[in-house]
Amino acid sequence: MSKYDDASWHYGGDFPEGLPEKNGATHTGMFLNWCIQHDLISDELKEDAQEEIKKLKRREITGAEFVLDSLDGKFSASDLNDMGNAFAQDYYKDDTDFGNRFSSFADDYVNLFDAKAEENDYEYETFYHIEDTYENYDLMKQIIDYRFGEWQEYKNLN
DSSP, X not given: OOEEEEHHHHHTSSOOTTSOXXXXXXXXXXXXXXXXXXXXXXXXXXXXXXXXXXXXXXXXXXXXXXXXXXXXXXXXXXXXXXXXXXXXXXXXXXXXXXXXXXXXXXXXXXXXXXXXXXHTTOOOSSGGGSOOOHHHHHHHHHHHXXXXXXHHHHTTOO
């Protein structure tokens, strides 16, 4: 089983002091939340996390909370269906042909929130300081929607 991300890779490494471990899953949670909203998840995940998915869709929990509580901080290929995995392989993973031609999820994430911070006259200390909020998810969702459209054209899926 291929693992895309693991919150422990983030909070277990060079992680800023004083931040909650949840911040190591903020970016992953935003991507997986988008996948759930677009029905790109596996039947197994739908079955195993049925109640949590409902809470996520009602915005009672965030994507990061879902990743930590339902997936033990791990995001892997078994969480997505075939289309979801194909997209994640090209967009979520770093250094792919699609990512190099268009952009990767990590680059879009950093660029979006750096621009937001700049507009508001501040700067995020690190990638992990980006707040796990639905306001931020809604901004990132627009970028992922756009990249998904580009990806579908790139793969001739339209």
